[in-house]
Amino acid sequence: MIGFLVYLINIVANVLELVVVVDAVLSFFMHPLHPVRQALGRIVRPLLAPIQRVIPPIGGFDLSPIVLIFLIEIVRSVLVHFLLALAW
Structure with a gap:
C-alpha cells in the first residue's frame, strides 16, 4: 500500500512538473x-501566482516556474520520506 502511494505521489509530481515546463515553453511561442x-494556465496559474507575488520577473524573465518545480520536488521528497518512515 505504501509503495502504491509513493508511486502515485511520484506520478502526480512528474505530471505537474511537465505541465509547468510545457506552459513555460509555450509562453514563448503561443499567444496567451x-x-x-x-x-495549461488554469492548472499552473493558481500555483504560480503566490510565487510571482514574492519573486517578480527579472529583466522580463519569470523565475516562478523554476521555483515551483523546486517546491514540487521538496513536497514530493517530504511526502515520500514520511510514507517510507511509516512503513518501517
Missing part, C-alpha cells in the same frame, strides 16, 4: 489566448 495555453 490560445486554447492550449488557457487550459
